[in-house]
Amino acid sequence: SIRCFSALSPEMRSTLDKVVKSHTVVLFMKGTKDFPQCGFSSTVVQILKSLNVPFETLNILENEMLRQGLKEYSNWPTFPQLYIDGEFFGGCDITVEAYKSGQLQELLEKAMCS
Amino acid sequence: MGVTKEDVESTLTSALKPSHLEVIDTSGGCGASFEIEIASEQFEGKRLLERHRLVNGALAEQMKHIHALSIKKAVTPSQWKPPQ
Numbered sequence: 001s002i003r004c005f006s007a008l009s010p011e012m013r014s015t016l017d018k019v020v021k022s023h024t025v026v027l028f029m030k031g032t033k034d035f036p037q038c039g040f041s042s043t044v045v046q047i048l049k050s051l052n053v054p055f056e057t058l059n060i061l062e063n064e065m066l067r068q069g070l071k072e073y074s075n076w077p078t079f080p081q082l083y084i085d086g087e088f089f090g091g092c093d094i095t096v097e098a099y100k101s102g103q104l105q106e107l108l109e110k111a112m113c114s
Numbered sequence: 115m116g117v118t119k120e121d122v123e124s125t126l127t128s129a130l131k132p133s134h135l136e137v138i139d140t141s142g143g144c145g146a147s148f149e150i151e152i153a154s155e156q157f158e159g160k161r162l163l164e165r166h167r168l169v170n171g172a173l174a175e176q177m178k179h180i181h182a183l184s185i186k187k188a189v190t191p192s193q194w195k196p197p198q
């Protein structure tokens with residue numbers, strides 16, 4: 001029989017369910033909002049700061065289990081990963097695109113007021 | 115274990131049958147960082163997140179060895195506008 005290794009244990013899944021819902025905007029990134037350690041993560045931090053929304057960041061470089069588990073949880077292979085209202089929104093390119101089109105601001109306004 | 119621009123191109127070509135595809139190696143030659151612009155019928159009716167998921171899914175094997183992948187454009191053939 002074939003056994004597949006999964007980094008996402010049931011415990012981690014339920015923890016992540018709680019984490020992504022703990023704040024309206026949650027960003028999993030390389031580094032911290034004050035000290036991003038990758039250009040892509042830095043870009044998303046700059047966008048969120050410029051929109052003046054409160055957001056929580058988690059540094060995936062400090063926790064390899066979290067990093068691997070999140071890739072499965074989000075079904076997304078790279079970081080940063082932005083969550084809005086408990087839902088996966090996208091990575092850096094999607095966030096930049098939505099920022100340029102005004103959709104991100106619209107979504108955040110709705111999310112912050114709900 | 116390097117991934118080349120040609121690997122990325124041929125994988126995306128067979129998976130997504132793009133009408134337009136541009137893969138730019140942004141690594142300075144080490145083959146681990148790419149920018150992608152792609153137009154495909156398969157993006158029709160899909161949101162940007164779903165389009166990016168299709169690209170990421172097609173490149174699942176290569177992603178293990180790619181350090182950075184930037185999808186600059188993921189559009190349908192009718193949305194594709196060549197740069198002015």
